[in-house]
Amino acid sequence: MDLEQREINVGTISPYFEQYFGHKPTVVAASPGRVNLIGEHTDYNNGFVLPMALENNCVVAVAPSPTGKHRWCGSLGDTIYEIPVEEASEKGEPFWSNYVRGVVALLGRRGIEVGPVDMLIDSNVPRGGGLSSSAALEVAVCTALAAQFDADISSKDKALIGQAVEHEFVNVPCGIMDQFVSAHGKKGHALMLDCADLEYKLIPMDDPEVSVLVLDSAVKHSLADGAYGQRRKQCEEAARILNVPSLREADLQMVEAAKAELGDVRYRRARHVVGENNRVQAFAGAIATRNWDAAGVAMRGSHASLRDDYEVSCPEVDTLVSLCDSIPSASSIYGARMTGGGFGGCIVALVKTKDVDKVGQELLDAYRAATGIETIYLVTRAGDGARVLSRK
Ligand code: GAF
Numbered sequence: 001m002d003l004e005q006r007e008i009n010v011g012t013i014s015p016y017f018e019q020y021f022g023h024k025p026t027v028v029a030a031s032p033g034r035v036n037l038i039g040e041h042t043d044y045n046n047g048f049v050l051p052m053a054l055e056n057n058c059v060v061a062v063a064p065s066p067t068g069k070h071r072w073c074g075s076l077g078d079t080i081y082e083i084p085v086e087e088a089s090e091k092g093e094p095f096w097s098n099y100v101r102g103v104v105a106l107l108g109r110r111g112i113e114v115g116p117v118d119m120l121i122d123s124n125v126p127r128g129g130g131l132s133s134s135a136a137l138e139v140a141v142c143t144a145l146a147a148q149f150d151a152d153i154s155s156k157d158k159a160l161i162g163q164a165v166e167h168e169f170v171n172v173p174c175g176i177m178d179q180f181v182s183a184h185g186k187k188g189h190a191l192m193l194d195c196a197d198l199e200y201k202l203i204p205m206d207d208p209e210v211s212v213l214v215l216d217s218a219v220k221h222s223l224a225d226g227a228y229g230q231r232r233k234q235c236e237e238a239a240r241i242l243n244v245p246s247l248r249e250a251d252l253q254m255v256e257a258a259k260a261e262l263g264d265v266r267y268r269r270a271r272h273v274v275g276e277n278n279r280v281q282a283f284a285g286a287i288a289t290r291n292w293d294a295a296g297v298a299m300r301g302s303h304a305s306l307r308d309d310y311e312v313s314c315p316e317v318d319t320l321v322s323l324c325d326s327i328p329s330a331s332s333i334y335g336a337r338m339t340g341g342g343f344g345g346c347i348v349a350l351v352k353t354k355d356v357d358k359v360g361q362e363l364l365d366a367y368r369a370a371t372g373i374e375t376i377y378l379v380t381r382a383g384d385g386a387r388v389l390s391r392k
Pocket of ligand 1: 044
């Protein structure tokens with residue numbers, strides 16, 4: 001994953017916009033990436049998740065285009081792509097434009113006609129590490145276009161639009177977690193979401209003595225895409241066998257009782273989902289009372305279950321999580337786990353703030369010694385969700 005700690009705001013993006021398009025933006029909007037603290041592979045099972053928004057954002061500047069066509073630029077230094085208005089809600093090239101095309105199409109279905117716009121996208125959400133840079137993009141574009149065309153789109157609808165874009169325009173059968181937290185995140189808070197009814201609770205995550213450390217394994221195994229859909233299918237099959245609408249309605253006793261009928265794989269998938277929902281509840285209670293040791297226990301349990309029962313980890317990520325127990329400063333780490341879809345990507349750890357950089361550096365060194373892989377870490381606080389930064 002790349003890591004740009006460059007600040008992006010109205011002041012930085014506006015001069016570029018003017019340079020590219022010859023006039024000023026009328027709307028600048030931002031939406032963050034996320035790190036999931038706990039609740040993995042539970043969203044598409046109607047379960048609980050507990051992510052927080054990053055301080056890193058995708059920032060989108062727009063203005064009506066005087067050309068009668070769309071002119072979109074995907075990142076600083078990239079080409080400006082001209083797209084006729086009648087083609088802007090269809091899949092097309094370049095690949096990244098499908099995130100924008102999808103939003104234009106989904107807004108269109110809600111009766112919001114997106115006229116020709118000039119658009120510049122800039123982002124400091126690390127890409128390729130599973131920190132939801134694409135959810136940040138979808139929700140930022142949706143926020144910017146909604147503001148530009150005076151459309152009243154709720155945060156929940158922004159999340160649903162983002163998810164639909166993934167399903168229909170990018171072919172990723174994701175759950176709702178990433179887009180939801182990108183739309184609803186709040187500075188200094190984690191967000192606990194019930195994916196069954198999209199009710200959520202903000203939980204303060206602002207203890208100055210505890211920091212969130214995100215460390216990239218710098219690997220992404222190709223298995224990821226097919227395996228995600230396969231896990232979803234296995235969970236649906238398990239729910240059918242258990243005779244419940246989704247694994248949300250199952251409990252551990254039920255899963256144990258149906259062990260033979262489920263068969264080994266579905267049994268372990270179901271055990272993960274049911275156990276993970278319980279761990280999210282335990283974690284939420286723990287962080288609300290700043291019981292970081294208990295939060296760490298839930299995180300360790302989550303990782304073991306994702307590794308052994310859900311089988312979505314990988315050797316490199318397991319190495320990183322184990323190193324959290326063996327580096328010299330291990331006692332400064334409350335807990336660590338893989339975060340995101342899996343098969344590579346990042347781990348997240350809760351670490352004593354006073355030692356967080358020491359821990360980060362020790363993990364980088366130990367990981368390099370164990371695997372030969374050079375990587376990076378990020379210390380982040382909980383940031384705000386989607387917002388309009390300026391509007392003229
Ligand atoms: C990916 C998906 F996009 C999310 O919806 C979620 O399922 C996650 O993997 C696993 O928890 O980020």
